[in-house]
Each structure stands twice: as C-alpha cells, then as structure tokens.
Amino acid sequence: EAQRSLLLSSAARFPPPEGARLSYGTAGFRADASLLRSTVFRAGILAALRALKTRSVIGLMITASHNKVSDNGVKISDPSGEMLSQDWEPFADSLAAAPTADRLLEVVAEFAGLQRIEFDGGKVEVLVGRDTRPSGPSLLEAAKLGIGSIIGAVAVDVGILTTPQLHWMVRASNRSTQASEFDYLEQLSRSFRLVSWCLMDLIPGGSESNKKNDKLVVDGANGVGGEKLLVLKEMLNLKDLEIEVWNSGREGGVLNEGVGADFVQKEKVVPSGFGLQDVGIRCASLDGDADRLVYFTVPSYSNKIELVDGDKILSLFAVFIKEQLSILNKEAGASTEDGYQPRIGIVQTAYANGASTDYLKQLGLEVVLTPTGVKYLHHKATQYDIGIYFEANGHGTILFSEPFLHWLDAKNSELSSVAEGCSEQQKAASRLLAVSKLINPAVGDALSGMLLVEAILQYEGWSIHRWSQLYHDLPSKQLKVKVADRTAVVTANAETEVVKPPGIQEAINAETAKYPKGRCFIRPSGTEDVIRVYAEASTQDAADSLANSVAQLVD
Numbered sequence: 001e002a003q004r005s006l007l008l009s010s011a012a013r014f015p016p017p018e019g020a021r022l023s024y025g026t027a028g029f030r031a032d033a034s035l036l037r038s039t040v041f042r043a044g045i046l047a048a049l050r051a052l053k054t055r056s057v058i059g060l061m062i063t064a065s066h067n068k069v070s071d072n073g074v075k076i077s078d079p080s081g082e083m084l085s086q087d088w089e090p091f092a093d094s095l096a097a098a099p100t101a102d103r104l105l106e107v108v109a110e111f112a113g114l115q116r117i118e119f120d121g122g123k124v125e126v127l128v129g130r131d132t133r134p135s136g137p138s139l140l141e142a143a144k145l146g147i148g149s150i151i152g153a154v155a156v157d158v159g160i161l162t163t164p165q166l167h168w169m170v171r172a173s174n175r176s177t178q179a180s181e182f183d184y185l186e187q188l189s190r191s192f193r194l195v196s197w198c199l200m201d202l203i204p205g206g207s208e209s210n211k212k213n214d215k216l217v218v219d220g221a222n223g224v225g226g227e228k229l230l231v232l233k234e235m236l237n238l239k240d241l242e243i244e245v246w247n248s249g250r251e252g253g254v255l256n257e258g259v260g261a262d263f264v265q266k267e268k269v270v271p272s273g274f275g276l277q278d279v280g281i282r283c284a285s286l287d288g289d290a291d292r293l294v295y296f297t298v299p300s301y302s303n304k305i306e307l308v309d310g311d312k313i314l315s316l317f318a319v320f321i322k323e324q325l326s327i328l329n330k331e332a333g334a335s336t337e338d339g340y341q342p343r344i345g346i347v348q349t350a351y352a353n354g355a356s357t358d359y360l361k362q363l364g365l366e367v368v369l370t371p372t373g374v375k376y377l378h379h380k381a382t383q384y385d386i387g388i389y390f391e392a393n394g395h396g397t398i399l400f401s402e403p404f405l406h407w408l409d410a411k412n413s414e415l416s417s418v419a420e421g422c423s424e425q426q427k428a429a430s431r432l433l434a435v436s437k438l439i440n441p442a443v444g445d446a447l448s449g450m451l452l453v454e455a456i457l458q459y460e461g462w463s464i465h466r467w468s469q470l471y472h473d474l475p476s477k478q479l480k481v482k483v484a485d486r487t488a489v490v491t492a493n494a495e496t497e498v499v500k501p502p503g504i505q506e507a508i509n510a511e512t513a514k515y516p517k518g519r520c521f522i523r524p525s526g527t528e529d530v531i532r533v534y535a536e537a538s539t540q541d542a543a544d545s546l547a548n549s550v551a552q553l554v555d
C-alpha cells in the first residue's frame with residue numbers, strides 16, 4: 001500500500017510527452033531531451049525493479065552518445081555490465097507508454113507479479129551516470145525520483161562518466177568492493193603498464209629498439225571521453241608515448257558537432273580542431289560517451305581523412321591474438337597433453353567492410369554476423385573462449401571466457417616452474433593474460449581499446465599506415481531515408497535480407513548485380529526514425545550510385 005501511494009504520487013509529476021511514442025531501441029531510449037523527463041523517470045523505475053529482481057547493483061546511464069547535444073537518452077546496465085536483458089525490453093516500452101499514473105501503477109504491478117519481484121524492503125542500489133549534456137542534471141533528478149519511488153531501491157549518483165565506465169563500475173560493484181571511478185582508472189593504468197611490460201620487454205627477441213618517442217593525437221568529441229583521457233594521461237605518466245587531446249570539451253566546442261568518432265567515420269572528413277599540424281601523425285577519435293573509437297590520419301592534400309575504422313581495430317586485435325595463440329601451440333609440443341584448443345570467434349555486423357571479412361576469413365578465423373546493436377554482438381562473442389567483436393563504427397571489445405583464463409593462468413604458472421628463464425610460450429601466455437586485464441569485459445570502451453591498440457602497434461613495430469594496409473577497404477556508402485513507418489521493413493539473416501515488404505529484396509538484388517563487388521542492404525534504424533541503406537562496390541562512384549538507386553526503392 002505504501003508502495004502504491006509512493007509510486008502514484010511521484011508518477012503524477014511525470015506525465016508522458018504528448019504525441020511522442022518512445023521505444024527501447026538498439027541503445028535504450030533516445031529523443032530530444034525536452035521529451036525525456038517522463039521516460040527517464042520511468043527508466044528509473046525499471047532499473048529499480050531490475051535491481052530488486054536480480055538482487056544486484058544495476059546501472060542507469062543518461063546519454064545520447066554520438067547524437068546531437070540537444071538530444072539525450074537513457075539505457076540500463078545489467079549486473080554483469082552487459083546491456084539490459086532483452087526480455088525486459090517490452091516492459092520498458094509499456095512503462096514508457098503508460099498514459100496515466102494509474103495505468104503506470106497497473107503496468108508495474110502486473111510485471112512485478114509476473115516476475116515475482118518482492119517488495120520486502122531489502123536494499124538494492126542503482127548507479128546513475130550521465131555524460132556532459134546540459135540536459136543531464138534535470139534528467140538525473142527524474143531518474144533518482146523514479147528509482148526512489150520503488151521501496152528498497154537507492155539511487156547512487158556517480159556523476160559524469162563515460163558509458164563504459166558506468167558499465168565497468170556496475171560489473172565491479174557486483175564482484176568486489178573496488179568499484180569506484182578511481183578504481184577503473186587505476187585498473188586501466190596498471191594493466192596498461194603490465195601490457196606494455198609484457199609486450200615490450202617480452203617482445204620476440206626482447207629489445208629496447210621498438211621503443212621510440214611516439215605521438216598520438218585524440219579527438220575527444222567535446223565530450224566526457226576527452227576529459228577522462230586527460231585524467232588517465234596524468235595517471236599513466238608515459239615516457240614513450242605522447243598523448244595530446246583536442247576537443248576535450250575544455251575549449252568550449254559543441255559536443256559531436258563536426259567532431260567525434262561518428263562524424264569521422266561517416267563523413268570521412270578531418271574533425272574540427274585538426275589540420276595541417278597533424279599531417280602524418282596517428283590520430284584517434286572518440287564518440288560523445290566514449291564507447292566508440294576510430295583512428296585516422298590527416299593527408300596533406302585534402303580534408304578527406306584516411307580512416308582506420310572498427311573493422312581494422314578488430315583485425316589488429318585478431319592478428320595479435322592469433323599470433324600469441326600460435327606461439328602457445330607451436331612451442332607447446334609435448335606439453336599440451338591437456339589437448340585444450342581455445343576457440344576464437346570474430347563477430348561483425350553487415351556494416352563490416354567486405355574486405356575486412358575476407359581478410360579475417362583468409363587468416364583462417366571463424367567470422368559470424370549478427371544484427372546491429374551491441375547486445376547481439378556481445379552475446380554472440382560470449383560463446384567463444386576468445387570472442388572479438390566490433391562494429392565498423394568503432395564499438396567493440398574482446399571477451400575471454402572464464403575457463404580459458406583459468407587455463408592460461410595454469411599454463412603460465414606451470415611454464416614458469418619448468419622453464420629456465422622465460423620461454424616464448426610463457427611470454428605469450430603472460431601477454432594474453434595482460435590483455436584480458438586491460439580490455440573492458442563489460443562493453444566496448446574507447447579508452448581501454450585505445451591503450452590496447454597503442455600497445456599492439458608498439459609490439460608489432462607498426463605505423464598506422466602499416467596497420468591500415470592489412471587490407472584495403474572496399475568503397476562504401478551509407479544513406480538514410482525518412483519514412484512514414486520504419487517498422488514496415490522487416491529483415492532476416494543478420495539484416496542482410498529484407499523479408500517485408502515483399503518484392504524489395506528482389507529489386508535490391510537486381511540493382512546490386514549491376515556492380516562488380518556490389519553488396520547492399522537496408523534496415524530500419526533502432527535509434528532514429530529512418531531506414532538505413534548501405535552499399536559497397538569496387539569504386540566510390542559505383543557504391544554511391546548503388547546506394548542512391550536502392551534508396552529510391554525505399555522511398
């Protein structure tokens with residue numbers, strides 16, 4: 001009864017916006033910030049119920065990532081740091097859609113009954129983070145009230161964070177007591193030092209010669225990532241690598257405007273603040289909440305960048321891990337009587353450049369496609385001993401299975417006890433263990449991903465150009481088409497085929513067949529009210545033209 005009246009009275013303060021129907025899409029709820037107070041309040045209720053149900057710490061992140069500064073959004077992190085379990089999404093939608101406080105109460109009561117959620121006064125926590133958007137503080141208040149309207153749930157304001165920081169903190173809170181933002185930064189800098197040590201000092205043939213004064217310039221998208229990187233840089237105190245941060249937000253630029261990983265990857269243009277002074281230097285770009293990372297170089301002759309996207313980061317990681325595993329296996333000889341063969345899985349979406357998929361398959365790796373959305377990629381990657389997933393836009397990470405890590409650990413100690421000095425095999429085991437500590441296991445993380453890229457480039461002795469030449473991207477083009485109802489398009493086979501409306505796929509096939517190396521697909525966006533078109537072909541003109549003609553089919 002106390003629960004009913006508490007919920008009713010707070011819900012009355014957050015009527016849903018008129019005429020807008022929000023749904024929990026690929027990345028939570030997203031909209032113009034002025035429409036979101038009610039939705040974020042309700043997402044607070046959702047997070048609180050999830051915490052009661054799982055009896056664990058849950059996260060709520062207020063961000064609209066790479067979208068414009070006037071937008072905002074909200075997404076929930078599960079106890080493991082993964083995205084909210086998909087079977088709760090329909091509940092999120094009905095909560096957001098409930099037209100009145102009474103109806104909201106009914107939706108909650110019904111769902112709580114179904115899920116056997118007990119309001120027994122046991123205390124659970126929801127960590128609430130936000131990015132640097134000006135609408136953040138007001139939405140934070142809404143979230144806190146939502147969480148507070150469920151008896152037993154407590155909102156903990158963890159301040160301005162990157163999305164991956166919040167996911168990491170949620171995961172860490174449920175596993176240990178060291179779960180603060182400081183612990184995150186400590187873990188990153190400590191494990192980067194470990195990785196550098198393992199990769200440099202344990203380099204094949206071991207030498208100092210790979211160390212040279214090296215520079216990286218980072219575009220912080222005028223968002224939270226740039227600021228956190230500046231803090232991390234202080235903690236890292238690097239000697240062999242100079243990191244410069246532009247667009248950190250401290251200089252007053254607008255979030256994601258002409259800057260950031262999304263802009264750089266989609267427009268392939270030099271971001272604001274970068275120019276001739278950066279020609280030939282390794283550059284990287286984060287998105288507005290720092291869960292995406294791409295690299296690029298600035299050419300001297302035009303404002304079109306040379307892009308090194310998520311597919312190439314994935315390829316770099318894959319090459320490195322495969323190398324280490326083959327060292328482990330080769331040298332193993334008699335000693336792998338345990339016969340354990342770790343399975344590597346590479347997970348991509350249909351947006352992965354076709355050249356990357358070919359390259360990875362040529363390396364003999366198992367490559368699978370999932371629909372767009374981190375939750376699908378992440379889930380697939382958990383099915384391997386080493387699952388490496390990336391979206392072309394730069395969101396991705398590496399997942400190591402618990403059994404594999406145990407095996408590595410055991411291998412490592414076994415080898416150190418038998419070998420005189422340090423064998424190649426043991427070095428490989430140490431390197432992989434170090435990598436597993438650096439990379440964020442919860443979600444794609446631009447900061448930890450960047451440190452790993454830097455360490456591997458040093459280890460391989462590669463410039464960004466050498467890295468970029470692993471394969472050559474096929475020219476591609478992305479378009480979006482505004483439609484009355486994007487849900488009219490239904491796809492199958494990891495979004496590579498349209499099943500509804502009938503006839504469209506045949507028309508796409510007929511267009512695509514006209515272009516050498518042509519590949520094209522359409523899908524409804526999960527975050528915007530549009531149909532996206534992607535086309536690839538052997539020349540840029542051909543890719544553009546294929547995308548345009550297919551866009552006309554959709555219109």
Ligand code: NG1
Nearest residue numbers: 026027372373391393525526527528
């Ligand atoms: P949608 O709007 O569903 O295409 C976009 C990105 C996804 C993912 C989400 C979440 C593209 C083509 N799509 O999803 O990869 O990052 O946003 O941020 O980049």
Ligand code: ZN
Nearest residue numbers: 065287289291
């Ligand atoms: Zn993002």
